[in-house]
Amino acid sequence: MTYQNSLEFAQNCDTNDSLKKFRNEFHFPKTNQGDNKIYLCGNSLGLQPKSTLDYIQQELEDWSKFGVDGHTDAKNPWMPYHEFLSEPMAEIVGAKESEVIIMNTLSVNLHLMMVSFYQPTSKRHKIVIEADAFPSDLYAVESQLKFHNFDPKESLILWKPREDQQYDLEDFDQIIQDHADEIVLVLIGNTNYYTGQNFDMQHITNVCHQHEITIGFDLAHGVGNIQPNLHNLGVDFAVWCTYKYLNSGPGSLGGCFVHEKHHTTDLKRFTGWWGHDKSTRFNMRQDFKPIPTAEAWQLSNPPILSMAAIRASLDIYQQAGFDNVIKKSKDLTGFLEYLLVELNDKNLNIITPKNPDERGCQLSIQFLDADKSLFDKLTKAGVVADWREPQVIRVAPAPLYNSFEDVYQFVQILKDIRYAG
Ligand SMILES: *Cc1c(COP(=O)(O)O)cnc(C)c1O
8 A cells, every 4th residue: 555644645545445334333432522532552452342232231131031041042042152252253363163262361361271281391391482471471471380390580481572672583493493302382472562563473383393392372462453373373272362452341251272183182271161061061970071172171151241242343353354354454554654654753663563464553652752741642632542661652553443544643643742842
């Protein structure tokens, strides 16, 4: 796409946007004047689809009408409710339906996956993670190491970014080469929450598997704005949340991928009744017989109200078509990048890779001369973005509800604040 630096151009893009109708299907927070805020914070909490209320209301009504019988008699029976989510979710992460399960929350799933996929021995016990991983992921791997009586100082290997804050695969390869016989698990956040960098998952997966190292990805910042193709890549496991780009509400359930090659192996796992064979689950006294899919990792019967919100969101993705979402995402983020570069500001440094394949929709902008007051001014002007110490503002145009005009207005406001007077 060739961009132009004008409001007319932005509005033209919106007119020609095949996904433009979806903007109207979301609730936007308003300014005091009653205008939509410029919401660029889908990387933290996605906006609420207007349809979410109906989806949740349906389950509330069926609960009031049927009580316990809603498990079988509700319009959308609760017993198999999680199954309604698997197919649309699988499409978004590039998996088979049997490889995906919505359950628990992200950090919990990360632990459950490591129970199965972190099986250290005295010789092979090291975990590799990117140095600037999301804190929860870091805490999770550190505590898993300690749980197995290893010292994170010795057993955790950090893949460090280079001076430009980006991670280089050569450094990753070197780590694997140097420690292949000690590493048992690699866990990478794709997309990196801070820099917005997206890694070559095929490369990382292949390198790991060449050395019989298990590879897991945390897709919290990638899901819904990149297509990870988990099955074909051969990734062992993945986890993600649904409240960022998947717009499923604060603290909503997480997703989990377990490659089918692991479904019938004798991997250790923590178990609960919801992972047990459905035909005999209610006999209540059987020895545990795992469902031969990712469902075997379920512990509890799931919260239907939260799942209803996820369903509302996934239905929108289905209507929009995931390929269209990805295409618009690239155009929209490219436009943001173009406008920022046009500012020609030597103190403004985009730390997210330039190559669209190496990022999702988020750009992380470092302001070398600014402190948080810049961000506070943006907030006051009706922009919702996200500040990370030191000096980084993360901006994430979400393809389902953000417009080219949003992006244009954001850069105008930034310009006014930075260069006024
Ligand atoms: C958002 C995010 C989390 C949050 O975890 P919860 O368990 O859902 O609170 C964890 N890891 C990453 C990489 C994230 O982006």
